[in-house]
Amino acid sequence: xxxxxxxxxxxxxxxxxxxxxxxxxxxxxxxxxxxxxxxxxxxxxxxxxxxxxxxxxxxxxxxxxxxxxxxxxxxxxxxxxxxxxxxxxxxxxxxxxxxxxxxxxxxxxxxxxxxxxxxxxxx
Numbered sequence: 001x002x003x004x005x006x007x008x009x010x011x012x013x014x015x016x017x018x019x020x021x022x023x024x025x026x027x028x029x030x031x032x033x034x035x036x037x038x039x040x041x042x043x044x045x046x047x048x049x050x051x052x053x054x055x056x057x058x059x060x061x062x063x064x065x066x067x068x069x070x071x072x073x074x075x076x077x078x079x080x081x082x083x084x085x086x087x088x089x090x091x092x093x094x095x096x097x098x099x100x101x102x103x104x105x106x107x108x109x110x111x112x113x114x115x116x117x118x119x120x121x122x123x
Contacts, residue, residue, distance in 0.1 A: 002026030002112050004096045009117030014088055016121075020081040022096030022114055032112075034072060034079045035059075035105040038092035038119075045095070050105040051079065057102055064090075086121045093118050 008020040022034070035050030049070045050059045058070055067086075072079040083090065096114035099105045 002098070004098060004112055004114035006094065006096045006114045006117040009094065009119045011120045011122060012086055014086060014121055014123050016086055017082070017084040018086065018119060019083070020094055020096075020117060020119070022079045022081075024077045024098060030074045030077075032098040032100060033102040033105045034070075035097050035099075035102075036070065036081050037095045037097055037108065038090075039095070039116075040092040045108070047106050047108075048094070049081065050102050052102045059102065059106060083119075086119075088121050088123050091119060091121045 003025045004022055006022045012018050031053055033050055033052050036048040037045050038048050039045040047061055048064055049068060051070045051072055055072050067084055069082040093116040095116045097105055097111050099111040104110050
């Protein structure tokens, strides 16, 4: 059964940078689109970014566009989220997601989810 495991979360000062990783186990990785969602206390889980199976198509929410970059290394079954110029408002649990298409990733449909990793941005 396919599983996703996130890592790299932590505490960072506002304006700083952080890199999250998500490693997939199982046969789905190279055929699936991947992405990241986040959820802050008291808020709905929200889409952050997605990447197609071949890495050629990427999509970002307006709130992170220009600051966050998603990438993937299929040989290592891993995707990354490079976050820079972090704001306090970026504080959230970040979830990795895999789905059959990039549109399904954005909609959180037919998806496999990781357990999440906490990112805290201090002022």
